[in-house]
Every structure is written in structure tokens, then in C-alpha cells.
Amino acid sequence: MIRNVRTYNHFCAVARTLELVGDRWSLLVIRDLLTGPKRFTDLMERLAGITPKTLTQRLRELTDIGLVTADRAPGRREVQYRLTDAGQELGPVVDALNWWGLQHAWRWPQPGEPLHVEHLLGAVIQAINHTTGDHQPARWHLRFPDDDYLVESDGHRWSLAATDPQVRADVTVTATVEAFTQYLFAPAATPEPDIDIVGNTKAVQRFKRLIRAIADVVGTP
Amino acid sequence: MIRNVRTYNHFCAVARTLELVGDRWSLLVIRDLLTGPKRFTDLMERLAGITPKTLTQRLRELTDIGLVTADRAPGRREVQYRLTDAGQELGPVVDALNWWGLQHAWRWPQPGEPLHVEHLLGAVIQAINHTTGDHQPARWHLRFPDDDYLVESDGHRWSLAATDPQVRADVTVTATVEAFTQYLFAPAATPEPDIDIVGNTKAVQRFKRLIRAIADVVGTP
DNA sequence: CTGGATCCATGATGATACTG
């Protein structure tokens, strides 16, 4: 396959980077792989609106330039797409875009706008990292009907990863996506039956405090 | 004018940001405005390869969404394009792209590849910020035949700005673009007549030390 | 079912030339 060589030919590292990941959808593919390996269909789901043709093309390009690898389990039809180390190191780029958008381009979901909880959690992480001074270690397990996520702080910064249902954490939250979304925007108004928060008392209090602390960032229209 | 509404419609701050600045050339226009206001022709020069049509379109879009303002001096035909505060705050995004590119996509200039010293200095700044631990305040005045730049550290991070010839600094460097480029890649091999470095002795030594310290980052093929 | 491929439409970008 002939790679589309849409270059800038500037002697500039910004331009060089954008030659590799500046195409439409590329950085969104990377955004979704930053939380862990995913299959073609998982990506199609999160990248609402992309056509399979474009997703195929982007994955090929990212593979060709060494940012993604395609793992095919022998005998299985499934393909797991995974970031290489160089791909993972685009995390700061995606974080910077995320934080700027949260401050300057955030609004409530439009009617019919697809909402994936993984992206909402990405916003939560950025808001905690930038607006609260609290970076003490923590492990929060968030359980949704279709996915499990681990939100954790290593003592310096918070991060998000897809995880398995067996994880041990100091706070475990079980909710539907809708209930969790409403909880983020209006913590006090969400009835208890819709969202279940368990764990060590202090850890739960800290969780609730941090969510309240970012409400005016994440909840602004 | 009908704005190009190429949206993703994801409930995601990364996607929102890319809807605004993810088009081809947009972030490069912002890169060049981050060092100070520029005229249409100044931008054409730095954005080698862009067509005037596309530059006009990008400037209109960025103006419409509030990231750029066009200042027209009354009676004069000149237009100064300038970033708004929201536009300036894209600095961290451009920095992240710059640093990633420096680590993963850097190579010597291709034959015939346009080289603008402003972009080279952008790489220098990133390298100093990330690889040396030295963030003590400093002011370096770099004088080239056509442009003057100020490289300075405020005690926390280094930054680059276009400036005027009258600036007072602790180090003043006068050189052609070619000599300065060669000096960056091979400091010891550049003959003195081609590059003039003056100022306080300690400051000059520090300048030379920092340039040598980043040679293996900026000078890697 | 997953993981694509194919065909066609259209809109964004590029090349070149020209202008108030």
C-alpha cells in the first residue's frame, strides 16, 4: 500500500509530528488506544462517525510508522491494536489537547451526540490533575455495564486505563453510564440506588470531595 | 463565509479541540503566532508550501472561533495577526508536539527543505527545557540578518519570542542562519568569525554549556 | 459475527495566475 505522503517539509519538529499524526482521526485513534489495547470493533464504537475504510487506513499508517502494532492471536480472528512505546509517549500531546478543550471548548452533550464514558473519564482525569492539588496515591475501580476502568494516581499524576473486573481498589463505583454522568454534573442530586460507591470510608470521602471539586470545570455548559 | 463544519460530534474535549485546530496547517499557523504577532507575508514565509488561499482560510477560521485577531492600523494596508489569550494557551499543545517530534521524528534537513531559524530555535528551547535541569533566569539576544529573537528563562521554563534589536540581554549572539545552524550541530567546529557571542563571561559560558548539552538531542540525524 | 474491501460522491486542499 502506498502511504499517503502529505508532508509539510519544514525543518520543524512540530510539523514533523503533524505529518505523522495530524491527519483527521489519527489522534483520536491514539486517544482511544492510550487507555489500553482495543479491537477494530471497539475502536469503531468509540470513534463514532468514522468509516471502516478510514479506520483501516489510519491503523495501517500508524502501524507503518511504528506507533501501533497489530497483535493477532494465532488461530483467533481477533486483532488487538496496541500502542508502541513511541505511541504511548503521545500521551502528553493528547493530555494538552484535552485540557485546552476542557477550558475553552467544553459544552453539554448535544442531542444525539454519542457519549462514551471513557472520554468522559478522560475529562475527569485532566480536571483532577489540573485543578486539585491532590495527587496522593489512589485506586478507583469504576464498573459500568459494558466496561471496567481503573482511575489511579501514582503520587504524581492521575491516569486512566481500561481494566478487568477483578481489580482491587480503595474505592469501587458501580453505575450505569447515565447515572455516572449525572453524578458528575450534579453529585448531590443523584439518587443512591443509581450509583453505588463502596470502599474505605476516608477513600470514599476523598472520591466524593474530588468529584465535587471538579464539578465547575467538567460541569460547565 | 460558511465555516467548514468538519466536526466529530463526540462528547470529548480532545475531539472538540481538534475540531477547532485539527485542520491541516492550523496548528502551524498557531506555532508561528506563538512567538509574536505577524503579517500575512511573514506567515507565508514561515509556512513554506501553504497557498495564500489556504492561509487566508485558516486565519479567517481561527479569527471566527476567537483564537486570532487581525489588527489593521488605520490608513495602513498592513494587517498584524495576533493570538488571543485562548490562542496563546495552545502553547502547551504545540510544545508537546514539538518535544515528541524532537524525540521521535527528528532528522537532518532534507536537500531543499526550507529552514526557518525560528523553528530551529523552537527545537532548542524544547531541548533545554526537557534535558537540562537548568532553569535559572536568563536573557539571550539572538541577532540574525533578518530577525531578532529573545530566548529567555523566567526561572521556571524557557521561552522564545521575536523581539526588537534594542533589547538588553546577558548574552548577545550575532550570526547568519547558516552559521548558527552549524554551531548548534557542531559547536566546536564553527569558526569564530562566523558567529559572535558576547556578554558577561559567566553568562556566555553558560550559553555554550547549554548548547553543548543539547547537541545530542537537536543534532541527532 | 468480526474485520474489513469496493464504489462513488463531495469537499478540502494544491497549483498557478492575477489584482485592489
Added chain:
DNA sequence: CAGTATCATCATGGATCCAG
């Protein structure tokens, strides 16, 4: 200096189809 105008091309989207 700061753009327009015109035409060509290429990337992306939409819809549909296909193989393991």
C-alpha cells in the same frame, strides 16, 4: 502587501458488499 480566481487533485464520507 494582502489577498482572489480558476482549475485540478486527493482525502474523506456514505453506502454497500464480502471473506474467514
